[in-house]
Amino acid sequence: MLTNTEENYIKAIYHLSVDNKTVRTNAISEVMNTTPASVSDMLKKLSDKSYIYYEKYQGVSLTKKGKTEALQVVRKHRLWEVFLVEKLNFNWDEVHEIAEQLEHIQSKLLIERLDDFLDNPTSDPHGDPIPNAKGEMPVLRQVLLSELEVNGKAKVMGMKEHSPAFLQYLDKLGISIGSAVKVTDRVVFDASVELKVNDKKTMVVSHEVAKNILVSPID
Amino acid sequence: MLTNTEENYIKAIYHLSVDNKTVRTNAISEVMNTTPASVSDMLKKLSDKSYIYYEKYQGVSLTKKGKTEALQVVRKHRLWEVFLVEKLNFNWDEVHEIAEQLEHIQSKLLIERLDDFLDNPTSDPHGDPIPNAKGEMPVLRQVLLSELEVNGKAKVMGMKEHSPAFLQYLDKLGISIGSAVKVTDRVVFDASVELKVNDKKTMVVSHEVAKNILVSPID
DNA sequence: AAAGTAATTTAGAGGGATCTAAACTTAGGG
DNA sequence: CCCTAAGTTTAGATCCCTCTAAATTACTTT
Numbered sequence: 001m002l003t004n005t006e007e008n009y010i011k012a013i014y015h016l017s018v019d020n021k022t023v024r025t026n027a028i029s030e031v032m033n034t035t036p037a038s039v040s041d042m043l044k045k046l047s048d049k050s051y052i053y054y055e056k057y058q059g060v061s062l063t064k065k066g067k068t069e070a071l072q073v074v075r076k077h078r079l080w081e082v083f084l085v086e087k088l089n090f091n092w093d094e095v096h097e098i099a100e101q102l103e104h105i106q107s108k109l110l111i112e113r114l115d116d117f118l119d120n121p122t123s124d125p126h127g128d129p130i131p132n133a134k135g136e137m138p139v140l141r142q143v144l145l146s147e148l149e150v151n152g153k154a155k156v157m158g159m160k161e162h163s164p165a166f167l168q169y170l171d172k173l174g175i176s177i178g179s180a181v182k183v184t185d186r187v188v189f190d191a192s193v194e195l196k197v198n199d200k201k202t203m204v205v206s207h208e209v210a211k212n213i214l215v216s217p218i219d
Numbered sequence: 220m221l222t223n224t225e226e227n228y229i230k231a232i233y234h235l236s237v238d239n240k241t242v243r244t245n246a247i248s249e250v251m252n253t254t255p256a257s258v259s260d261m262l263k264k265l266s267d268k269s270y271i272y273y274e275k276y277q278g279v280s281l282t283k284k285g286k287t288e289a290l291q292v293v294r295k296h297r298l299w300e301v302f303l304v305e306k307l308n309f310n311w312d313e314v315h316e317i318a319e320q321l322e323h324i325q326s327k328l329l330i331e332r333l334d335d336f337l338d339n340p341t342s343d344p345h346g347d348p349i350p351n352a353k354g355e356m357p358v359l360r361q362v363l364l365s366e367l368e369v370n371g372k373a374k375v376m377g378m379k380e381h382s383p384a385f386l387q388y389l390d391k392l393g394i395s396i397g398s399a400v401k402v403t404d405r406v407v408f409d410a411s412v413e414l415k416v417n418d419k420k421t422m423v424v425s426h427e428v429a430k431n432i433l434v435s436p437i438d
Numbered sequence: 439a440a441a442g443t444a445a446t447t448t449a450g451a452g453g454g455a456t457c458t459a460a461a462c463t464t465a466g467g468g
Numbered sequence: 469c470c471c472t473a474a475g476t477t478t479a480g481a482t483c484c485c486t487c488t489a490a491a492t493t494a495c496t497t498t
Contacts, residue, residue, distance in 0.1 A: 255446060
């Protein structure tokens with residue numbers, strides 16, 4: 001049985017593990033808001049319990065066991081976020097703190113019941129995928145922003161065009177990977193798209209631009 | 220800000236405070252599953268923070284501040300129990316452990332939203348009253364078991380008749396204060412009542428008996 | 439009212455999580 | 469290729485909660 005803190009460390013390591021690179025002590029201390037010294041202590045403990053591979057001064061990575069654990073925490077966090085937004089009418093940007101607490105509630109049965117109650121969602125309100133009970137990440141279907149129906153919400157996953165001009169333009173609009181977008185209207189005349197970014201800014205982009213933005217619909 | 224443990228102690232003291240008598244160290248250690256020594260330590264701390272009145276060797280009682288705190292925890296616990304039973308289809312006797320964890324989630328807003336989502340219930344699945352946001356306990360309406368409609372659920376609150384014969388009879392039936400009862404049928408001929416006790420045993424009691432059992436309906 | 443027993447508190451210690459300060463390792467720049 | 473700066477670990481301490489064992493207080497019983 002893991003303590004809340006141990007779960008948080010494992011989750012942090014999971015989120016910091018991009019492209020199989022080893023995760024550094026300082027990076028962990030930053031996201032956890034602790035000192036590197038505290039992280040070192042904890043890494044030793046997690047290594048003893050075989051949740052991570054750890055070589056002094058070389059950074060860490062999750063073992064199979066650690067990854068399984070991390071995915072369960074992520075699953076719980078994201079399911080609770082869906083609950084807060086869908087059922088309790090929270091805004092998608094208000095739910096993180098509360099889900100940070102709820103994710104540590106221990107009860108397998110509770111999570112399965114919650115999952116059913118929420119109709120087994122595959123992504124959370126931010127558009128992030130929800131691992132299933134076995135810890136498998138669903139493959140999110142991706143479409144072009146130009147293909148999203150009116151009132152459809154989605155999360156920006158990437159761009160098809162990579163020219164500096166295009167990227168700078170998106171930057172100016174405030175659109176980046178991870179942005180939440182909602183199509184509010186589509187102009188029939190030229191297929192340009194009116195959308196809301198991160199629930200705040202409303203703007204119009206041309207069909208040409210929309211065709212180059214990959215998004216993942218949020219049910 | 221209270222720790223989970225402090226909240227649990229305060230809640231325990233609250234539940235042990237019947238008829239204004241002082242609560243003893245041993246009693247607390249028993250319900251908390253700790254040693255009296257641990258309790259003594261904690262009492263000193265809670266006293267320093269003015270949640271309790273505490274004189275060595277004399278037992279403790281809650282201050283205004285402590286009582287307010289206790290009622291908030293009780294409110295959260297009972298609201299979550301309603302959620303688990305009403306929304307996630309748990310059985311009323313499976314929810315306590317999980318609610319013990321959920322009651323410590325910190326977010327005023329969450330609890331108010333949950334309360335609304337559940338249609339502001341006044342009692343939990345066990346029939347215990349739910350304090351409102353100000354910490355006021357609702358006065359539960361009490362009726363006689365003989366007056367409860369068919370399919371009505373209620374909690375046994377007390378008896379009108381106190382003769383040993385009557386009490387022994389109830390004992391044999393497995394009916395006591397706190398029992399959950401559900402009226403499954405009423406015989407028109409003699410108004411005797413068929414009921415289920417604690418979701419398990421089904422039995423029939425005469426109208427005469429039903430007239431002497433006070434119950435509080437669970438919505 | 440004294441003695442014995444039960445309840446309670448204190449003393450001392452340990453595990454978990456954190457910190458600061460100091461020591462150590464790694465890697466990049468001169 | 470060495471040296472320094474950045475990154476990391478160790479040492480030593482603190483806070484929270486718990487324990488066991490010993491000391492103290494309160495209560496009961498004769």
